Amino acid sequence: MSNNQFKRGELYSFITGKASTAIARRLQKNFKQNNLDITIEQWSVLYHLWKEDGQSQQQLCDATFRDKPSITRLVDNLEKLQLVKRVASKDDRRINMIYLSKEAQQLQEQSMEIASQTLNEALMGVTNGQIEIAKEVLQKVYDNLKTPSTP
Amino acid sequence: MSNNQFKRGELYSFITGKASTAIARRLQKNFKQNNLDITIEQWSVLYHLWKEDGQSQQQLCDATFRDKPSITRLVDNLEKLQLVKRVASKDDRRINMIYLSKEAQQLQEQSMEIASQTLNEALMGVTNGQIEIAKEVLQKVYDNLKTPSTP
DNA sequence: GACATATAGTTGTTTAAACAACCATTCAAA
DNA sequence: TTTGAATGGTTGTTTAAACAACTATATGTC
Numbered sequence: 001m002s003n004n005q006f007k008r009g010e011l012y013s014f015i016t017g018k019a020s021t022a023i024a025r026r027l028q029k030n031f032k033q034n035n036l037d038i039t040i041e042q043w044s045v046l047y048h049l050w051k052e053d054g055q056s057q058q059q060l061c062d063a064t065f066r067d068k069p070s071i072t073r074l075v076d077n078l079e080k081l082q083l084v085k086r087v088a089s090k091d092d093r094r095i096n097m098i099y100l101s102k103e104a105q106q107l108q109e110q111s112m113e114i115a116s117q118t119l120n121e122a123l124m125g126v127t128n129g130q131i132e133i134a135k136e137v138l139q140k141v142y143d144n145l146k147t148p149s150t151p
Numbered sequence: 152m153s154n155n156q157f158k159r160g161e162l163y164s165f166i167t168g169k170a171s172t173a174i175a176r177r178l179q180k181n182f183k184q185n186n187l188d189i190t191i192e193q194w195s196v197l198y199h200l201w202k203e204d205g206q207s208q209q210q211l212c213d214a215t216f217r218d219k220p221s222i223t224r225l226v227d228n229l230e231k232l233q234l235v236k237r238v239a240s241k242d243d244r245r246i247n248m249i250y251l252s253k254e255a256q257q258l259q260e261q262s263m264e265i266a267s268q269t270l271n272e273a274l275m276g277v278t279n280g281q282i283e284i285a286k287e288v289l290q291k292v293y294d295n296l297k298t299p300s301t302p
Numbered sequence: 303g304a305c306a307t308a309t310a311g312t313t314g315t316t317t318a319a320a321c322a323a324c325c326a327t328t329c330a331a332a
Numbered sequence: 333t334t335t336g337a338a339t340g341g342t343t344g345t346t347t348a349a350a351c352a353a354c355t356a357t358a359t360g361t362c
Binding site for chain 1: 340349
């Protein structure tokens, strides 16, 4: 209603997320420069497996905000790269548990360091207070849209 | 170095832009519910042509933060949908000028209204002050990363 | 004017997202 | 216990992003 804070040019870049795509591109570039041959999407899956190894594909869907087909194919590609392995669950034969390989475990430290440096590049000159507020806004936006508009 | 404000879980969602992907998904959904059969990527190109009709593909690249192949294919698809037309420039025969069709001109009002409403849904409960700061942070991030890290 | 270089755009390939349709297994209810 | 719904995952299709390699035109320099 009266909450329309966006002039034309700003509306576009807010919606299309030019800042977050810029971060993603820079991270991909930094991976490449360090001879890490994974995509940021693959990295985002590994990221959650590093936090907790052995998750079902559905858990990875929830963690990464992707749908099931997307995770199926990301896991396909990670398996081709020998970074993860699908293991059929004994309890529930519908479930694939995804486990990290030794190689993937070794990627953790370096890639997290690169991600952290990338974020520092991105946030240069931004104060802690501003970062806190930006985080709150982005979280609020996510929460506002999490629930479907038509129930 | 000491600017590392991000705990694990937050780093991931900041980099992968879960908020902006959520906005993009909601906008796409709202287009669909209003029987607007365009993608958000196509909309983002039209958006800049509504601001100024008759731009070269290179200008659209700069405006939408996409590379040349991406714009070539978006314009291909928009042309198939009869929403834009490529017109060879008389001054410089390398250049295609892109012009809106009558149909595309008629999409402007409705789609901008939907985009604006979508942003309002997204920003519910966020104060004007917070929005201003979030905008500043995102702009700063974009500026920080605009210049290549290795010149 | 001839040649190198820059600019504008296209094509090919790989990776991924979104959506629909589908199969297999499990669970719940009659 | 059988049947119907829910859950977990896969496959097919369209759209798009990123990157490399390419063609055509324009420009600048000798």
